[in-house]
């Protein structure tokens with residue numbers, strides 16, 4: 365692991381992060397597109413970071429790992445309104461950037477698509493994604509779990525319908541697997 369500190373924030377870069385980036389490039393992904401995806405992930409976290417600083421709380425650390433980038437601590441930090449603002453700010457940055465990129469280029473560029481996908485994925489009501497954590501804040505534990513289960517059921521129906529048409533979507537199956545795992549692991 366590679367670690368350093370910026371303004372009192374401990375930044376850790378795990379080897380799994382380098383491994384995923386290298387593997388993605390080795391599997392034939394365009395290195396320029398991989399860089400754009402990493403930049404979009406970083407901008408998402410910058411949204412959370414900016415909101416945290418606006419709310420007067422500073423993260424103790426930032427970890428780059430195989431699954432992405434994670435701000436520490438990730439638990440509830442502030443009042444209800446501040447927590448909602450901090451959790452929603454990452455996706456808000458992605459959607460704002462996607463809109464700005466579309467407006468500037470006059471078309472849905474790869475940068476805009478990546479931001480839309482990243483913002484949308486993080487808003488899914490599942491596990492420790494921003495959407496799942498927002499749901500946990502807004503509803504009681506039992507209702508939040510029920511909404512997550514209903515959403516997982518809808519994704520299952522979508523995946524089954526897509527498979528019946530001959531299109532097996534690997535990304536949809538991965539999302540479904542993650543949603544089911546997060547429900548049963550909770």
Ligand SMILES: [Zn+2]
Nearest residue numbers: 454455486494
């Ligand atoms: Zn986020």
